[in-house]
Amino acid sequence: xxxxxxxxxxxxxxxxxxxxxxxxxxxxxxxxxxxxxxxxxxxxxxxxxxxxxxxxxxxxxxxxxxxxxxxxxxxxxxxxxxxxxxxxxxxxxxxxxxxxxxxxxxxxxxxxxxxxxxxxxxxxxxxxxxxxxxxxxxxxxxxxxxxxxxxxxxxxxxxxxxxxxxxxxxxxxxxxxxxxxxxxxxxxxxxxxxxxxxxxxxxxxxxxxxxxxxxxxxxxxxxxxxxxxxxxxxxxxxxxxxxxxxxxxxxxxxxxxxxxxxxxxxxxxxxxxxxxxxxxxxxxxxxxxxxxxxxxxxxxxxxxxxxxxxxxxxxxxxxxxxxxxxxxxxxxxxxxxxxxx
Numbered sequence: 001x002x003x004x005x006x007x008x009x010x011x012x013x014x015x016x017x018x019x020x021x022x023x024x025x026x027x028x029x030x031x032x033x034x035x036x037x038x039x040x041x042x043x044x045x046x047x048x049x050x051x052x053x054x055x056x057x058x059x060x061x062x063x064x065x066x067x068x069x070x071x072x073x074x075x076x077x078x079x080x081x082x083x084x085x086x087x088x089x090x091x092x093x094x095x096x097x098x099x100x101x102x103x104x105x106x107x108x109x110x111x112x113x114x115x116x117x118x119x120x121x122x123x124x125x126x127x128x129x130x131x132x133x134x135x136x137x138x139x140x141x142x143x144x145x146x147x148x149x150x151x152x153x154x155x156x157x158x159x160x161x162x163x164x165x166x167x168x169x170x171x172x173x174x175x176x177x178x179x180x181x182x183x184x185x186x187x188x189x190x191x192x193x194x195x196x197x198x199x200x201x202x203x204x205x206x207x208x209x210x211x212x213x214x215x216x217x218x219x220x221x222x223x224x225x226x227x228x229x230x231x232x233x234x235x236x237x238x239x240x241x242x243x244x245x246x247x248x249x250x251x252x253x254x255x256x257x258x259x260x261x262x263x264x265x266x267x268x269x270x271x272x273x274x275x276x277x278x279x280x281x282x283x284x285x286x287x288x289x290x291x292x293x294x295x296x297x298x299x300x301x302x303x304x305x306x307x308x309x310x311x312x313x314x315x316x317x318x319x320x321x322x323x324x325x326x327x328x329x330x331x332x333x334x335x336x337x338x339x340x341x
């Protein structure tokens with residue numbers, strides 16, 4: 001029996017619904033359950049064909065467990081190696097590289113020295129910082145937020161330079177970004193599952209949390225929705241995420257990717273609403289079952305090159321090497337004829 005394990009924290013509605021849905025489908029040889037673990041032995045065989053990760057970003061022990069399981073052939077949703085290496089500033093850089101619109105964004109030096117460092121650790125930084133160049137690029141209306149975080153923690157809405165420096169002074173030793181605010185007319189939060197399925201949810205981040213998913217949205221143009229779907233898929237395929245939410249703020253018809261580092265995205269029934277919840281549970285269950293059927297997965301060497309240059313081979317042979325290989329092949333081809341002579 002292949003098992004699908006769900007690793008989760010404080011959330012209630014989604015993990016239970018996912019386990020119930022998978023088991024209710026009665027797929028032969030596959031069952032789902034909540035993960036239960038203690039100390040993990042180095043030589044322990046994998047217990048699960050698939051693990052759906054909802055909490056390891058907050059728990060280092062779980063993250064180590066998932067990496068170990070991945071090496072043993074368990075399929076992890078989402079890949080814990082890429083998730084560990086990711087940050088939001090890299091995501092924006094990648095988006096710009098692959099042709100997805102993003103607002104002007106800068107990464108800022110730490111306001112306070114990270115623990116264990118001193119002024120001597122920062123000798124490569126210019127001083128004083130050229131703040132005018134930052135405002136010339138981004139403007140004075142924007143958002144300051146950590147490069148790695150979620151849940152709107154430590155996010156500041158900036159309207160002028162005074163607010164910028166007040167927020168920066170409160171950022172402690174966090175590494176922060178400053179990003180131009182998009183004067184959006186439409187806003188979408190898109191669930192992307194398996195790098196194939198996209199569920200576009202009209203959303204308004206200005207409303208109270210429980211009211212942000214719009215139940216009676218206006219009619220949107222088909223061209224806009226098509227671009228949002230295509231850009232969401234493009235981002236998740238480049239990042240290698242099988243489960244993610246991608247947020248777009250639309251200004252003058254252009255969807256700007258605002259937030260797309262959400263490998264354990266909100267799936268609570270009470271926030272996303274019943275219709276969205278049903279889609280999410282159904283599609284994640286189907287993805288987990290699909291991966292369970294293919295497991296154990298063979299460990300593959302993954303390279304950033306493949307993400308950054310998806311249309312090029314990961315390792316291109318040099319011309320001399322290619323010529324040598326061709327010559328060797330030709331020689332082998334001629335060998336039987338020589339023997340016959």
